[in-house]
Amino acid sequence: QKEVEQNSGPLSVPEGAIASLNCTYSDRGSQSFFWYRQYSGKSPELIMSIYSNGDKEDGRFTAQLNKASQYVSLLIRDSQPSDSATYLCAALRDSNYQLIWGAGTKLIIKP
């Protein structure tokens, strides 16, 4: 079992709709979680960090964390074609500040 798992997609969402991206993790000791966006051929760009159970909102993005279920999600409201990218979920290993990554979900926003 991979430490961080994501559905590879592609996930296709109509423009203007809500895109929902999901991630599960296996290390119950992980406390910090991150969502990165990566365009093809580019490096990961930090979108959201979340450390506590519940929701965290930043503009059109909402991150959700459920530590009991070991589940992290990212919602993108009013999806735009420019949101089309691969979204990477990462969990922080507190012992060495190493990020443990999922393989990413490819999101396609259709105009």
Added chain:
Amino acid sequence: DTGVSQDPRHKITKRGQNVTFRCDPISEHNRLYWYRQTLGQGPEFLTYFQNEAQLEKSRLLSDRFSAERPKGSFSTLEIQRTEQGDSAMYLCASSPGNGYEQYFGPGTRLTVT
């Protein structure tokens, strides 16, 4: 704040040659990380510095790989006797001492022919 920079952005080398990459972190970020990423995969951790001390090195990293951060500012990653399997994007990230978010540079794409 100019962000994390990496040099070169692209490197093509022949198998068996040595290559060196440079990373300049965000100023005053004391933690610096190197990752490697291949197509369709998430980044893979290589090594981590806190200031000038190399605190962690992946077991996946062979002896051909070495990294330094001599003055706690920029870092270099050297690959000796490159192999075709080393072809990947090499990513550098930094984070502040009082936070956990890691910020990535643009990466160095290595192609070994």
